[in-house]
Amino acid sequence: MKVRVLGCSGAIARECRTTSFLVDADVLVDAGTGVGDLTLDEMHGIDHVLLTHAHLDHIAALPLMLDAIASRRSSPVRVYALAGTITALKDHVFNDVIWPDFTRLPTADKPFISFEEIQVGQVLGIGNKRIEVLPAVHTVPAVGYSVAAGHAQWVFSGDTGPNPAFWQRVNQLDVGMLVIETAFSSRENQLAETSQHLSPAMLAQELDCIDAHQHYPIYITHTKPAETELIMSEIRQLEDHRPGSRRRAHDIRWLQAGQEFEL
Ligand SMILES: [Zn+2]
Numbered sequence: 001m002k003v004r005v006l007g008c009s010g011a012i013a014r015e016c017r018t019t020s021f022l023v024d025a026d027v028l029v030d031a032g033t034g035v036g037d038l039t040l041d042e043m044h045g046i047d048h049v050l051l052t053h054a055h056l057d058h059i060a061a062l063p064l065m066l067d068a069i070a071s072r073r074s075s076p077v078r079v080y081a082l083a084g085t086i087t088a089l090k091d092h093v094f095n096d097v098i099w100p101d102f103t104r105l106p107t108a109d110k111p112f113i114s115f116e117e118i119q120v121g122q123v124l125g126i127g128n129k130r131i132e133v134l135p136a137v138h139t140v141p142a143v144g145y146s147v148a149a150g151h152a153q154w155v156f157s158g159d160t161g162p163n164p165a166f167w168q169r170v171n172q173l174d175v176g177m178l179v180i181e182t183a184f185s186s187r188e189n190q191l192a193e194t195s196q197h198l199s200p201a202m203l204a205q206e207l208d209c210i211d212a213h214q215h216y217p218i219y220i221t222h223t224k225p226a227e228t229e230l231i232m233s234e235i236r237q238l239e240d241h242r243p244g245s246r247r248r249a250h251d252i253r254w255l256q257a258g259q260e261f262e263l
């Protein structure tokens with residue numbers, strides 16, 4: 001299974017795209033602005049879109065992608081999301097005002113997209129992939145995902161604040177790599193708490209929840225372009241000064257668009 005990072009930035013700028021991952025050729029996890037770098041043929045190959053939540057940085061390219069490929073497709077693109085996310089998309093995006101209602105176009109029988117409601121804990125089988133819906137704690141209904149074709153799981157936190165239920169499940173998985181957000185630097189700790197994201201200090205506490213026998217690379221995502229260096233240096237400082245002899249250093253790296261991972 002191949003995971004290609006299309007976008008992993010907390011905001012846009014030149015060379016910075018928002019959250020989106022292409023898993024093999026047919027599954028998209030979130031549809032941020034990174035999708036715009038795909039060719040028409042690559043977009044055309046996407047049959048399944050898994051959304052973590054309805055925030056714009058994770059769905060911005062979905063309406064535009066559908067418009068680009070709709071006429072070439074003979075079956076609907078399946079969009080998997082929580083009920084609250086689906087309602088938000090129907091009410092605020094595909095509402096015939098911001099964008100056409102592609103659940104009824106070109107006809108209600110053969111629409112360009114179909115929404116598939118998911119729930120936390122659910123396991124989806126898509127082709128040779130096993131996809132589990134993981135909990136997330138955010139200001140709107142949100143999830144993370146673990147995706148695997150073999151044993152090793154690609155685990156993505158989605159947008160989240162502190163999330164004990166996530167670790168409870170992740171500690172039971174055979175994690176190949178973890179992608180976890182750190183949206184704010186420590187000086188914006190308060191904003192991180194209010195908006196239910198993580199700061200480096202909060203991330204350090206989260207990583208303490210990883211079971212001692214687990215060891216896998218941890219990739220940081222969703223940093224804002226202007227804050228990335230600061231956030232990563234704060235994370236390294238916290239790692240270097242971890243109190244207590246029982247604590248161990250984690251293998252923490254910065255995720256970058258264009259990277260590809262084989263799991
Ligand atoms: Zn969000």
Ligand SMILES: [Zn+2]
Binds near residue numbers: 019055222
């Ligand atoms: Zn976000």
